[in-house]
Amino acid sequence: DGGITQSPKYLFRKEGQNVTLSCEQNLNHDAMYWYRQDPGQGLRLIYYSQIVNDFQKGDIAEGYSVSREKKESFPLTVTSAQKNPTAFYLCASSVWGKMDEQFFGPGTRLTVL
């Protein structure tokens, strides 16, 4: 079945450690996105990528980094520079030409202790 997978579903890390969240899609989508959601809030865009080896900052990119070496994969690294990393992280993808019909993964809930 086609879809977007994020792993793990729950992740715990100590303060000061970098952590990488996985996002994989087998939908053959060109564009991929990372969002952050805090309790009771809407989603905020961290980074997005239109094609392989290219990505752009979203609204809240500080303290995060991404790579897009393969079309299927768009991992997000939460660095120690991110002041409030505890959140629900969502990855999405979309088809070129239908960029606004984004399909979302199940999310990863990151807790930094």
Added chain:
Amino acid sequence: DAKTTQPPSMDCAEGRAANLPCNHSTISGNEYVYWYRQIHSQGPQYIIHGLKNNETNEMASLIITEDRKSSTLILPHATLRDTAVYYCIVRTLTGTASKLTFGTGTRLQVTL
């Protein structure tokens, strides 16, 4: 992108139609209205979008007023599984990857 205003919460009895309003009074001519929903602790799910004509798909109907300053998402026969936060988003369809700005949405509670 134009700003949207939605009520924070709504209730609907199971089997009845759920009508979720959205105001977007500053919408411009080339901006589309999108609806997504997010069931608790899951990723958002695309529902429907439209420009000025009413739209219908297997999930819902979208009614856009003639002046395009507001719209209504209609779930014709709400079920308990439709309980979710519904987001109304207005943005330009550029054909390239760009952000969707999600507000706080409307929390729809479907009850027996």
